Amino acid sequence: MTAETSWHPDLLRRFVATPYVFCSGTGKKQRCIQSNDLGVALSIRRSCIAQRFNGGSDVLLWKLIRDSAAPEDDAQILTISDGVLRTLHLGTGTVLIYDRERAEVLGFISAAVKTQQLSSSLIPSLLGL
């Protein structure tokens, strides 16, 4: 074992691979969509191209993880805003985070959430559209 390796398990699922990547633009204006789910990545890409997220057009990084291990409990939506962070929670299994200062949307999406619901309802709510 070296100083760079660890057997600590990834309990937070921070290091889930996101093989589906769409990038456009260059340098500081580069926009990237990353996901472990092709449907999610395509849905966000289509919405960005169609400029459905007008207020969120400044988002430079989308990293969304389809979380098959997430609990599927009640469908109540809760948003929490504090400073530059805004989070949206659908039950406990789906959590979306918008960092306005860093222009990033991060999140975990439970298996029960359809891509249509994600792009037409949850993300607009997260971005405050």
Next chain:
Amino acid sequence: MSSVSIDQTVLSYNRELCFAGAHCKLRTNSQELANVLELLSIQTSGSGSSRFDIRIVVNELSGASAQQPHFRGLHHVVTASFGSANVFVFDILRRTISATISGVVARNSQFWKEKLIPIALGVLGAAMGMVPMHCACLESENDGLLIAGVSGAGKSTLSVALAQGGFNYVSDDWTYMSQCDGRLVAYGTSAPVKLLPDAVNHFKVLQSRSLQTSMNGELAYEVDIVETFGAQAERGCEPRWLIFLERMPYHGGEFTSMSSTAARNYLYSSVERLPVQLSEAVEMRKRIIEKVSQLPSWRFRYGGTPQFATEQLREFVAHRRQEVYA
């Protein structure tokens, strides 16, 4: 859909708190929560640089108790939900916790003591120059003894036996290492000691206690060491020695000197991997791990009761002191 805008809520109750040497600025709309956390706060001397902010909106209309936790994290943000009405958002880069919780959870002192405070220190620690380490810590005459070992090696059982044998108790499972005025300092929290079911064979007082399911699903006795065992607790200490505990199948005890490389590798193996977005925190953590790994380290293999191991460690500490003062 319900929305909580923390920055637009009047948070009238402000407190300056301290947990494991980390200073915490609390802002909340609940006087009861402010009072609960103030009672758990342990002020320490020294000018530690670890600090974080916590802003909590309490919804008195919600009676939802804390359910099984669900954690997720990406980049610099970690979320912890204890049911859908009790949600915490940790912003590691900005050292901030934002939360909305029920009145029931706000008043539940045990929840803060056993769950949220250790979680907060674990999540934000690295960004504050504080490294949570999987080891116990005991103190004797201002000298700290860190006891590391894999889960099940008997750190907690030995900690209780050492506390009964004249050592002062700092922590049994997680110890928070930071630097204060250039010195390495080890802190504990007021979290209870977690003893596995077989500990009842060594401590009869546990016969009157019942086993509980702890946060990681293990069955254990979770007890206050001061109340249950009459131990003396210390808030923090300067560690002098690092002991790696290993059990052996036959009676006896042996100490073998360990290299700083072996100590460093063990310490890295017990800390969580951090994302590249937290590179500054990784660097800070590296400096503290380096300092801990430079402590004189020994592997202590023993077989027998924790009381026997306590005798061995007492002799060990006495010998080390003689060497220093010779």
